[in-house]
Structures are given as C-alpha cells and as structure tokens.
Amino acid sequence: MRFRPTVQQRLVPASVGALGAVIAFEVLLWTNGEPLLQHDSLSAGLAALVLPLGSLWLQRDHGVELTRRGVTVRGARRRTVDWDGIRDIRIEGQSVALYRTDGGRMLLRAPHALLDRAFAEKVAVMDGWWRQYRRD
Incomplete structure (x- = not known):
C-alpha cells in the first residue's frame, strides 16, 4: 500500500x-x-x-509505503521504520505523525489532509496495518 x-x-x-x-x-x-x-x-x-x-x-516518487515490515518514507532519501519501532500514530494538524519507541517523532508528508478527501480513510488504513503487523 x-x-x-x-x-x-x-x-x-x-x-x-x-x-x-x-x-x-x-x-x-x-x-x-x-x-x-x-x-x-x-x-x-x-x-x-x-x-x-x-x-x-x-516529487513523483515521494510518499509513504506500507509493507509487512513497516513504514518506508520516500523523499530525497528513504527511511524505514519497523512496525515494532512505532509507539503511536497520531494526526497532528493536517499531517500524520509516527511516534517511535526510541522517543523520536516522524512527521509524514503523505497522507496529508490538505486537498485530500480520503485523508481519514488513509489514516485508518495505516493504523490498521500498524495494529495488524506489530508484535506486542
């Protein structure tokens, strides 16, 4: 996804x-x-x-990719955070923030609420993947 x-x-x-x-x-x-x-x-x-x-x-390749392993953020560089490395997913303003278990915070460029009617559904999908693939 x-x-x-x-x-x-x-x-x-x-x-x-x-x-x-x-x-x-x-x-x-x-x-x-x-x-x-x-x-x-x-x-x-x-x-x-x-x-x-x-x-x-x-910006054609910029975005966020959800895999069974975790979240991969694509931009000028690529960063991956395993689902186990995410403590919480929150909406902050019009963006999504990943709170990592190491205390860090990653603000995502996508999905973003501005000019996107499907924002709430995208956040729900991301939250569902996190709940499904993380190990408690």
Whole structure:
C-alpha cells in the first residue's frame, strides 16, 4: 500500500512559488523604469508554467509505503521504520505523525489532509496495518 501527495498537494506550493517569482520579477522591472509585459515577461511566464511541472516530476516518487515490515518514507532519501519501532500514530494538524519507541517523532508528508478527501480513510488504513503487523 502506498500513499503519495495528490497532484494538487504537489502543484499548489510550486505554483504559488512560481507566481510569486513572476510578480517579484515584474515589480523589479517596473521599479527599474522598464515597461511591464515585454519579452522578459514572456520568459518569466513560461518559467511560471515550467516550475510547477518540474516540481511534479521531481516529487513523483515521494510518499509513504506500507509493507509487512513497516513504514518506508520516500523523499530525497528513504527511511524505514519497523512496525515494532512505532509507539503511536497520531494526526497532528493536517499531517500524520509516527511516534517511535526510541522517543523520536516522524512527521509524514503523505497522507496529508490538505486537498485530500480520503485523508481519514488513509489514516485508518495505516493504523490498521500498524495494529495488524506489530508484535506486542
């Protein structure tokens, strides 16, 4: 079983960032006395389209994978926590947090409540796997 950020969850931050960069670029041009919406603006607009798509591509493998062994978190690096190494699973804000038996806490990027109607069901599935595969 695998949970990944939804397309909307991956696109929104990148789109907002790209839009902010384009606005900052336009303001910089305007404050330097150059007219708005010329060829440089076209380049900035194209960048605003390409950046979110690049973000989608870069994050294509990010997420959480549930296996009989435990939870594998995939991001820039891969981390695995055995089910026996998890003391509790909690919802914190809009995210899921794994509390480890060694006292550490791992905040997961997926599942995430923002723009995901199936968040509660995903957390229930994760909790069910934890209860089924951990050894008491």
